[in-house]
Amino acid sequence: xxxxxxxxxxxxxxxxxxxxxxxxxxxxxxxxxxxxxxxxxxxxxxxxxxxxxxxxxxxxxxxxxxxxxxxxxxxxxxxxxxxxxxxxxxxxxxxxxxxxxxxxxxxxxxxxxxxxxxxxxxxxxxxxxxxxxxxxxxxxxxxxxxxxxxxxxxxxxxxxxxxxxxxxxxxxxxxxxxxxxxxxxxxxxxxxxxxxxxxxxxxxxxxxxxxxxx
Numbered sequence: 001x002x003x004x005x006x007x008x009x010x011x012x013x014x015x016x017x018x019x020x021x022x023x024x025x026x027x028x029x030x031x032x033x034x035x036x037x038x039x040x041x042x043x044x045x046x047x048x049x050x051x052x053x054x055x056x057x058x059x060x061x062x063x064x065x066x067x068x069x070x071x072x073x074x075x076x077x078x079x080x081x082x083x084x085x086x087x088x089x090x091x092x093x094x095x096x097x098x099x100x101x102x103x104x105x106x107x108x109x110x111x112x113x114x115x116x117x118x119x120x121x122x123x124x125x126x127x128x129x130x131x132x133x134x135x136x137x138x139x140x141x142x143x144x145x146x147x148x149x150x151x152x153x154x155x156x157x158x159x160x161x162x163x164x165x166x167x168x169x170x171x172x173x174x175x176x177x178x179x180x181x182x183x184x185x186x187x188x189x190x191x192x193x194x195x196x197x198x199x200x201x202x203x204x205x206x207x208x209x210x211x212x213x214x
Contacts, residue, residue, distance in 0.1 A: 001032045004058050007214050013206065017066050026073040031061045033080040037091040059207040067200035069185040075178045083173075090173045097169035101156045118172060125179045126168050132186045133164045133197070140197040147201035163197075 004010060005028040014024050035057055050056065065073065083090045096115060099107040118126070141148040152163035161169070171179060186196070 001035050001054060001058065002028070004055070004211075004214070005031075009210055009214055010207075013210060014062075014066065017203070019066065019070060023070050023073055026077045027062065027065055030065060030073065030077050030080055031058065033084060034061055034091055037080075037083075037089045040089055041092045041095060043095075055211045059204055059211060063200045063203035063207055066203050067196040068182075069196075072178075072182055072185060075181055076174070079174050079178055088173075090170075093173045094170045097172045098161050098166060101165050101169070102159050102161055119176075122172070122176055122179065125176065125183060126171060129171065129179065129183055129186065130164055130168055132183070133167060136186075136195050136197040137163055139195050140201060143195070143198055144201050147205070151201070 005024070011024065014027070019027065035054065038057065039051060041051065065076070080090060093115060096107065096111040099111060137148075137154060141154070152166055153160055154162055154164075156162040156165045171182070
């Protein structure tokens, strides 16, 4: 992961997206911790091939974080560093939360008690974030239909998780403070006609091309 972030081509690309040196450092820490936690995820069916594909992981995680307001990088970095100190694996928790949508029976059996219930306040903020993101996803489907066709489905069904439910499963492990910051940032973005979903699509395409060159 360090080798990818240290590439002058990648650093130049991120600088072109408006990410200063401090923000690139935060992004490197975030994605590196996530990669380490992803590597430690225990799947019911064993290790998956994507857990050994560092470049694909790099592309999609960097695209997501670079598409969202850069002010979120510091609080999200704090969340991940705290999880390491506490011995929590936020990536494992994300996949467990996804099971609540895709495999409720297994979630109830294996994870519900371990994770505990979300507070009513957190549920409320996540619902608001979900509504904001669904609006962005609908707009991205209209603006970039080809890219959207390669993304996660719009609705969770038949064991597949939607893009919004995937994100909400991830955000469920974050603190209320971080969630409120993200909601405010996305609400401002909606007024400024900035769409993080479209931007993530575009960045993923560009980063994939860069990976072929490095």
